[in-house]
Amino acid sequence: MTTVQDEKNRIDYLxxxxxxxxxxxxxxxxxxxxxxxxxxxxxxxxxxxxxxxxPTNLNCKVIKKDTMMRPVKxxxxxxxxxxxxxxx
Numbered sequence: 001m002t003t004v005q006d007e008k009n010r011i012d013y014l015x016x017x018x019x020x021x022x023x024x025x026x027x028x029x030x031x032x033x034x035x036x037x038x039x040x041x042x043x044x045x046x047x048x049x050x051x052x053x054x055p056t057n058l059n060c061k062v063i064k065k066d067t068m069m070r071p072v073k074x075x076x077x078x079x080x081x082x083x084x085x086x087x088x
């Protein structure tokens with residue numbers, strides 16, 4: 001038979017587990033947000049001129065290399081193609 005103390009211990013255990021799960025979820029969220037910011041910042045730096053997004057850079061034909069990303073030392077992600085001419 002389950003006692004009141006057993007139930008309290010079970011509740012405490014579940015609350016502790018919830019705190020751990022919340023921390024793991026927050027870490028996954030923060031990691032995803034960091035990676036998304038890295039992708040956005042890289043795209044902005046590739047397609048902007050003097051800190052302003054230029055419509056002509058945004059309207060160019062997208063090629064496969066423009067969509068390829070891979071990790072680089074010191075940065076979370078970087079654009080594989082650092083060209084300013086995107087019409088190839």
